[in-house]
Amino acid sequence: MSNVLEPIYPKVLSVRRIPDAAPALLKAYGADPDKHRSLGLITCDQDDPTYVALDEATKHAAVDVVFAKSFYAGAGHASGPLSGEILGVIAASDPDEIDEGLRAIVRTLEHDACFYAASEDGEIAVFPHVIGSVGHYLAAEAGIEVGDAMAYLVAPPMEHTVALDAALKAADVEAVMVLTPPSETNFGAAFLKGSLADCEAAAMAYARAVIEVGVNPRER
Secondary structure (H helix, E strand, O other), X not given: OOOOOOEEOOOEEEEEEEOOOOHHHHHHOXXXXXXXXXXXXXXXXXXXXXXHHHHHHHHHOOOEEEEEEEOOOXXXXXXXXXXXXXXXXXXXXXXXXXXXXXXXXXXXXXXXXXXXXXXXXXXXXXXXEEEOOOOHHHHHHHOOOOOOOEEXXXXXXXXXHXXXXXXXXXXXXXXXXXXXXXXXXXXXEEEEEOOHXXXXXXXXXXXXXXXXXXXXXXXX
């Protein structure tokens, strides 16, 4: 049976909250001590699904994403068993909002956002994720409006470059962010804005192109 486009589920490695964080810690991680009191922290072995999950938290709780960074070289070279590929931090004035936000993050990672195998051996992975309505975090990152639809596309360098061209030509979408490789994890990424249908069409074209490059890496 083909493994192509089989989901590669992320692993949530650690989830903690600090109900009454020290002001210096709040400031260090980008929170505002005059606005925020509590922090919620999560590590995971897939960074891009975690960015999506952090954005989802802003739709379900009164939280701000104050810190989210990928670790260099990815989960395969993590600094420890709980480090994974990313640390995400949310902040709120109410610890109960942190709890609700963390639940939304974990739920999204367990049931929604993940990479997919783009080759039979699973060594090539693709993230052709479509968000029907972005929250406050990714809207700010992409420079679009809260509630807009967005395609969040990620793949290894060669595959990403060829596939992004295909995605932009497949639908009426606008590239609002293009991250050329290498990133911290040596992938390329892009945010595309458009209608939900166009974002879905672009994501499908992107995934197909990533798979095609893997099958035919040296085009003649």
